[in-house]
Amino acid sequence: MPKTLRRPSVSLSHLIVPLLALLVIVIFNVIHDPSFFSVSLVVNNSGNTVLSGNLVSILNGASELAILAMGMTIVTAASGGQDISVGAGAAIAGSVFVKVIKSGNSSLGLILFAFLACCLAIMLFGAFNGALVAIFKIQPMIATLILFTAGRSIAYWVNGGATPTVSGDLLGYLGGFFPGMPVPTPVFIVIATGALFALALKFTNLRLYVQAVGINSTSSRLNGINTTWIKLLSFIILAACVAIAGVIRVCRLGLINHETILLDIEMDAILAVAIGGNALSGGKFSLAGSVIGAYVIQALTTTLYALKVPSNAVKSYKAIVIIALVAVGSPVIKKLLVKARDSFLLKRKAAGGAS
Amino acid sequence: MTKNKSKQPLSDTIFLLRITVCTFFGMYILAMLIWGGGFLNPQQFLDMFNNNAALIIISCALSIVMVAGGIDISVGGIITLSSMSCVVLLDDGSSSVFMALLLSLGIGAAFGLVQGLLISYLEIQPFIITLAGMFFAKGMTTIVSATPRTAANPEFLALKGLRIKLPFLGSYGKAGNFIPSTIELGVVIALAVVAIVFLVLRWSRFGRNLYAIGGNSQSALMLGINVKRSRFFSYLLCGVLAGVAGFVYLLHTGSGDAANAAGAEMEAIAASIIGGTLLTGGVGNVIGTLFGALSLKTITSIVIASGLREPYWQKITTGAMLCLFILLQSIVLARRGKGQLALPQWLKIGAGKKE
Numbered sequence: 001m002p003k004t005l006r007r008p009s010v011s012l013s014h015l016i017v018p019l020l021a022l023l024v025i026v027i028f029n030v031i032h033d034p035s036f037f038s039v040s041l042v043v044n045n046s047g048n049t050v051l052s053g054n055l056v057s058i059l060n061g062a063s064e065l066a067i068l069a070m071g072m073t074i075v076t077a078a079s080g081g082q083d084i085s086v087g088a089g090a091a092i093a094g095s096v097f098v099k100v101i102k103s104g105n106s107s108l109g110l111i112l113f114a115f116l117a118c119c120l121a122i123m124l125f126g127a128f129n130g131a132l133v134a135i136f137k138i139q140p141m142i143a144t145l146i147l148f149t150a151g152r153s154i155a156y157w158v159n160g161g162a163t164p165t166v167s168g169d170l171l172g173y174l175g176g177f178f179p180g181m182p183v184p185t186p187v188f189i190v191i192a193t194g195a196l197f198a199l200a201l202k203f204t205n206l207r208l209y210v211q212a213v214g215i216n217s218t219s220s221r222l223n224g225i226n227t228t229w230i231k232l233l234s235f236i237i238l239a240a241c242v243a244i245a246g247v248i249r250v251c252r253l254g255l256i257n258h259e260t261i262l263l264d265i266e267m268d269a270i271l272a273v274a275i276g277g278n279a280l281s282g283g284k285f286s287l288a289g290s291v292i293g294a295y296v297i298q299a300l301t302t303t304l305y306a307l308k309v310p311s312n313a314v315k316s317y318k319a320i321v322i323i324a325l326v327a328v329g330s331p332v333i334k335k336l337l338v339k340a341r342d343s344f345l346l347k348r349k350a351a352g353g354a355s
Numbered sequence: 356m357t358k359n360k361s362k363q364p365l366s367d368t369i370f371l372l373r374i375t376v377c378t379f380f381g382m383y384i385l386a387m388l389i390w391g392g393g394f395l396n397p398q399q400f401l402d403m404f405n406n407n408a409a410l411i412i413i414s415c416a417l418s419i420v421m422v423a424g425g426i427d428i429s430v431g432g433i434i435t436l437s438s439m440s441c442v443v444l445l446d447d448g449s450s451s452v453f454m455a456l457l458l459s460l461g462i463g464a465a466f467g468l469v470q471g472l473l474i475s476y477l478e479i480q481p482f483i484i485t486l487a488g489m490f491f492a493k494g495m496t497t498i499v500s501a502t503p504r505t506a507a508n509p510e511f512l513a514l515k516g517l518r519i520k521l522p523f524l525g526s527y528g529k530a531g532n533f534i535p536s537t538i539e540l541g542v543v544i545a546l547a548v549v550a551i552v553f554l555v556l557r558w559s560r561f562g563r564n565l566y567a568i569g570g571n572s573q574s575a576l577m578l579g580i581n582v583k584r585s586r587f588f589s590y591l592l593c594g595v596l597a598g599v600a601g602f603v604y605l606l607h608t609g610s611g612d613a614a615n616a617a618g619a620e621m622e623a624i625a626a627s628i629i630g631g632t633l634l635t636g637g638v639g640n641v642i643g644t645l646f647g648a649l650s651l652k653t654i655t656s657i658v659i660a661s662g663l664r665e666p667y668w669q670k671i672t673t674g675a676m677l678c679l680f681i682l683l684q685s686i687v688l689a690r691r692g693k694g695q696l697a698l699p700q701w702l703k704i705g706a707g708k709k710e
Contacts, residue, residue: 142628
């Protein structure tokens with residue numbers, strides 16, 4: 001056996017699958033309808049000149065999902081499980097936000113205060129989830145099942161069962177467009193959140209510790225890492241993401257409906273993490289992969305809508321694509337691919353040696 | 356706990372089962388003492404079975420998968436899809452009820468087959484596959500029929516209206532006449548499923564293999580158990596049982612609706628956990644699952660009986676109960692020496708008898 005094949009070549013880069021998926025969707029759309037990605041400038045209802053088109057709506061629509069996927073990645077990596085209460089958490093965050101906003105006129109100061117209040121509220125719930133996982137050693141999915149069951153009811157209770165609307169120029173700007181800015185504001189919020197994550201991962205030990213805890217909790221504890229705190233922290237980080245996503249959605253709609261806000265988003269967020277090539281059992285993670293995964297999901301949804309698939313049936317088609325994606329990315333298929341590549345290289349080498 | 360050392364110590368399965376059964380009876384007797392009335396009526400007790408026969412079946416199905424260390428969240432979707440398909444089949448053709456039963460079994464088996472193949476032979480995470488399965492089933496339901504439909508097939512309606520009278524149980528009406536309690540056909544099916552699954556898990560080689568795989572799949576493999584095949588059959592069985600549950604659900608409600616059985620998968624997971632099944636696998640008992648489902652429903656009727664009729668109270672109390680049981684399991688297992696709680700120092704004083 002030639003020695004060169006001994007190198008650890010099992011890493012078909014984790015970003016390949018999500019990027020390939022995105023590419024397939026793009027190519028399909030371009031063939032099916034060449035004008036799919038055309039972007040035009042239109043004047044919207046409030047008189048701003050804004051960008052419009054499918055591309056913009058994909059970028060804009062995936063904002064909440066992208067933010068949640070980032071937080072979910074950290075939780076997945078640290079705890080080896082997923083938080084299924086993010087949708088219910090967003091309902092609580094949105095309700096608290098609206099409750100504070102309703103207490104006065106929606107000035108900048110009040111909005112900031114409301115955001116901080118809902119951040120604090122949802123971080124408490126995040127800490128509750130985290131405590132169950134980190135201290136009581138309960139699997140994350142089960143621990144967060146509690147809030148998943150009760151969360152929307154708690155949100156109902158916050159606003160006394162009403163679905164109040166909020167209005168105000170500033171809130172409209174946050175959920176839509178700032179005057180004179182053709183790009184939707186949620187896109188900037190995603191960029192800002194992503195930058196915060198990137199800085200935190202670059203300049204702190206967060207990435208190292210989270211990965212260490214995810215790969216082997218016991219040995220990282222023996223090496224002096226406070227595993228309990230890292231797991232707790234990951235849930236609190238996710239809670240902050242949930243607050244941001246909830247507030248974006250409230251600003252976008254101008255109202256809070258605790259039953260329907262970000263319904264089923266937890267499933268999409270977990271899918272985004274999986275499509276992004278992250279192991280759902282924890283360990284190494286890639287935030288970029290998850291964010292790309294979020295955009296893949298949104299692009300898929302937009303494509304299906306463009307194909308005039310009825311909105312209720314979209315789920316079915318999405319499921320087929322997702323199964324195909326994870327099947328291609330599955331360990332067995334990957335191993336087969338690597339084997340095929342190695343034998344190909346071997347043959348070429350043999351052919352090269354003979355000549 | 357270890358008083359008579361000659362006897363075999365209780366296994367975790369039996370220990371958690373005892374907690375669940377005691378809790379259920381304790382709760383029900385307490386409810387009888389405090390609220391009396393409806394709780395003393397045997398019909399109300401039996402209605403708990405009548406209304407939740409499908410839930411009991413899918414909880415059992417989930418227990419099979421969870422014992423082997425997996426999870427299946429597509430069961431609720433399969434109920435929705437198979438009940439809708441059956442209604443369409445019954446109404447559109449001259450097909451018999453037997454054909455409808457076959458159809459729902461076939462749908463369940465098809466889901467189980469595909470999911471089982473993907474999970475066990477391609478080694479994809481069960482959560483993702485069954486999540487996609489749930490999406491697919493729910494989407495397909497709206498494709499089969501976008502509007503809710505009610506079955507009008509006379510043969511089926513006769514079966515639906517069938518009540519089995521229990522001559523030895525009943526209550527006295529206002530005129531002093533004896534009204535025997537009744538159960539539906541679905542309850543008989545559900546109890547039969549519980550019995551069969553209990554026997555299979557307990558005394559068949561397949562069932563024993565599942566416990567071994569759930570406990571430690573590596574050592575199960577080294578013992579010569581065909582891990583992949585056993586895992587595959589666990590998902591297949593789960594799918595078939597979910598198909599049965601779909602038919603039973605239809606027998607109870609008589610209508611197909613895309614909103615049928617919404618959130619049933621989470622209720623079933625909750626029932627399994629309250630019944631003492633650990634999500635890590637290897638521990639669990641179907642009898643416990645049955646009592647878990649009953650406990651879940653008893654707490655709901657207690658909440659209603661105590662005057663909190665708003666639906667959100669039921670969800671909050673369900674969440675609280677789930678929390679209680681999860682914490683209880685965690686603490687119990689920790690004190691029995693399976694893993695340690697990472698309690699902070701100031702909390703350890705009360706709990707720390709083991710050093």
